[in-house]
Amino acid sequence: MNLSAREIAEISRLLEDSSFDELELEIEGGLKIYLRRGGARPSPLPASAQPVAAANAAAASTANAAVPVEAVSIADPALIAVRAPLLGTFYRAPRPGEPPFIEVGKSVEPDTTVGIIEVMKLMNTVRAGARGVVRQICARDGNLVEYGETLLTIEAREPA
Amino acid sequence: MNIRRILIANRGEIALRIARTCSRLGIETVLAVSEADRGSMPTRHVTRVVCIGPSHPSGSYLRPELLVQAALSTGCDAVHPGYGFLSERAAFARLCEKHRLIFIGPTSDQLATAGDKLAARVTAVEAGVPVAPGAEVQSRQSAQEFAARVGVPLLVKAAGGGGGRGMKLIERADQLDAALELAAAEAGAAFGDTRLYLERFVSRARHVEVQILGDGCGNVVHLGERDCSVQRRYQKIIEETPAPGLPSELRMQLHHAAMRFAARLKYRGAGTVEFLVDVTRGEFFFLEMNARIQVEHAVTEAVCGLDIVEAQIAIASGEGLRLPRGEAWREGCAIECRINAEDPERDFAPSPGIVKSVRWPTCDSLRIDTHIEAGSAVPPFYDSLLGKIIAHGRDRAQALARLRAAVTMTRIEGVATNLGLQAEILSDPEFVSGGVDTGYFARLLARRPVYAGAVVHG
Numbered sequence: 001m002n003l004s005a006r007e008i009a010e011i012s013r014l015l016e017d018s019s020f021d022e023l024e025l026e027i028e029g030g031l032k033i034y035l036r037r038g039g040a041r042p043s044p045l046p047a048s049a050q051p052v053a054a055a056n057a058a059a060a061s062t063a064n065a066a067v068p069v070e071a072v073s074i075a076d077p078a079l080i081a082v083r084a085p086l087l088g089t090f091y092r093a094p095r096p097g098e099p100p101f102i103e104v105g106k107s108v109e110p111d112t113t114v115g116i117i118e119v120m121k122l123m124n125t126v127r128a129g130a131r132g133v134v135r136q137i138c139a140r141d142g143n144l145v146e147y148g149e150t151l152l153t154i155e156a157r158e159p160a
Numbered sequence: 161m162n163i164r165r166i167l168i169a170n171r172g173e174i175a176l177r178i179a180r181t182c183s184r185l186g187i188e189t190v191l192a193v194s195e196a197d198r199g200s201m202p203t204r205h206v207t208r209v210v211c212i213g214p215s216h217p218s219g220s221y222l223r224p225e226l227l228v229q230a231a232l233s234t235g236c237d238a239v240h241p242g243y244g245f246l247s248e249r250a251a252f253a254r255l256c257e258k259h260r261l262i263f264i265g266p267t268s269d270q271l272a273t274a275g276d277k278l279a280a281r282v283t284a285v286e287a288g289v290p291v292a293p294g295a296e297v298q299s300r301q302s303a304q305e306f307a308a309r310v311g312v313p314l315l316v317k318a319a320g321g322g323g324g325r326g327m328k329l330i331e332r333a334d335q336l337d338a339a340l341e342l343a344a345a346e347a348g349a350a351f352g353d354t355r356l357y358l359e360r361f362v363s364r365a366r367h368v369e370v371q372i373l374g375d376g377c378g379n380v381v382h383l384g385e386r387d388c389s390v391q392r393r394y395q396k397i398i399e400e401t402p403a404p405g406l407p408s409e410l411r412m413q414l415h416h417a418a419m420r421f422a423a424r425l426k427y428r429g430a431g432t433v434e435f436l437v438d439v440t441r442g443e444f445f446f447l448e449m450n451a452r453i454q455v456e457h458a459v460t461e462a463v464c465g466l467d468i469v470e471a472q473i474a475i476a477s478g479e480g481l482r483l484p485r486g487e488a489w490r491e492g493c494a495i496e497c498r499i500n501a502e503d504p505e506r507d508f509a510p511s512p513g514i515v516k517s518v519r520w521p522t523c524d525s526l527r528i529d530t531h532i533e534a535g536s537a538v539p540p541f542y543d544s545l546l547g548k549i550i551a552h553g554r555d556r557a558q559a560l561a562r563l564r565a566a567v568t569m570t571r572i573e574g575v576a577t578n579l580g581l582q583a584e585i586l587s588d589p590e591f592v593s594g595g596v597d598t599g600y601f602a603r604l605l606a607r608r609p610v611y612a613g614a615v616v617h618g
């Protein structure tokens with residue numbers, strides 16, 4: 001079963017108008033959709049984000065594609081975005097089944113590993129790059145992340 | 161078509177041109193962009209855009225693993241490499257092959273052969289295609305013996321080279337040693353390959369190339385030739401088809417030589433076999449094969465009425481040539497001007513910036529391939545091509561008149577361009593009479609009044 005770009009836009013509008021922050025939808029045939037509200041109103045897309053309809057038209061026809069439709073707006077100046085240093089598959093844990101490197105609420109140092117980006121079987125470690133507390137994890141485990149995409153946000157904290 | 165989604169591993173006008181054909185064929189496209197190209201015009205003409213890396217091509221468009229990863233992660237079944245960047249990199253084609261992505265182009269082995277000038281020369285000889293008298297440089301002594309036998313002028317070329325790099329002209333025998341040393345150093349630094357060879361220098365020659373399509377099984381058709389003799393430092397500026405004033409016997413010999421070369425490789429896809437042609441002597445020599453689509457393919461499309469990108473995709477899908485063996489039907493004459501963001505009054509300095517406004521002429525017999533519009537960025541990281549104007553006519557005079565009018569009517573504000581210089585060439589009596597040699601452009605510049613600094617752009 002495939003969803004059209006219009007149907008996906010419709011679903012994301014339902015989420016937007018609801019009181020929920022996340023929506024996970026699984027449809028028989030292996031199609032999986034994951035939507036998360038990024039800010040209060042995800043209207044102005046950051047430069048790095050895709051026009052939703054165009055991006056989804058391509059992804060929607062791929063079996064098992066999880067489609068993150070989110071606009072991470074980092075209006076709070078205390079929040080630091082950790083961005084993908086290169087394009088690849090993002091992993092939150094060192095190996096499948098193992099606990100993730102970090103969770104929301106965890107304190108990190110600049111050299112704390114926060115994830116892995118795989119490019120053609122080569123694993124690239126992503127570090128926090130700042131001291132603080134993880135506020136948001138934006139990238140989905142096992143999904144494609146683009147260069148410059150926000151993986152997570154950190155609330156900066158001065159050294160004690 | 162068994163190809164359903166293509167990753168476009170390129171940027172600029174060729175990315176947009178590939179996307180257009182794909183959407184007409186109902187094929188989805190994923191455009192891999194660098195950070196600088198996130199907002200570029202081609203991004204609005206594809207199904208999906210993925211940002212693969214930073215603006216500098218060494219971190220994005222030149223990274224095979226990023227492009228293959230992007231293709232696999234977005235569910236593409238094929239990759240179109242365009243021209244430049246990774247289009248002729250055998251390692252890139254091999255990586256695609258390894259991951260069962262269809263590389264829309266020749267096989268990695270064919271790329272390796274075409275890209276190695278010595279191997280390509282050997283193939284030409286085997287295919288009965290004339291090559292300029294030449295020899296690999298085994299030692300200083302072997303080079304001196306060759307020079308004594310053939311005489312000057314000679315050209316030192318790098319086996320792994322291309323686009324004029326690692327190339328040195330030897331006009332006197334006593335320049336040989338120094339030129340070999342310099343060329344080896346340059347070639348080593350640029351291509352990691354210090355192998356050199358010497359070739360007789362054909363001084364007053366024209367650059368004529370033949371567009372071919374091969375099915376990968378030894379069947380080859382040609383789509384006629386293009387004359388690209390208007391060049392600045394081996395960079396083509398104006399291209400046209402057919403080559404003006406070429407005796408029909410010589411023209412046919414060129415077509416057949418190109419087909420023999422491609423057939424010898426069992427070449428797959430679109431390619432161009434380049435020759436140096438000495439019309440007065442009725443001689444021609446193999447130069448190299450470009451194993452990809454070329455910037456100037458549009459003039460061939462104008463006279464053949466076929467879409468070469470579509471033909472590339474059909475061949476890659478295993479549908480073969482779709483054309484009768486031999487020769488494609490051609491009608492009229494087509495000429496192309498490359499419009500570059502460069503300043504002829506400042507020694508062709510690249511002119512990056514933001515395009516303020518663009519006005520291209522519209523007319524039935526004109527084709528404009530471009531990726532710029534008002535507000536477009538011309539980043540400093542890539543080549544300076546802004547677009548191509550292609551005019552078609554029933555004969556050369558008509559095509560030339562249409563192109564001249566089109567170039568004069570084109571307005572691009574915000575960045576310096578070569579529009580003015582192109583208009584000069586199109587009105588220059590020597591070019592108008594047709595059949596100039598590759599030294600023409602340098603001669604034109606030499607007799608041009610210099611008014612550096614007097615022109616204000618933007």
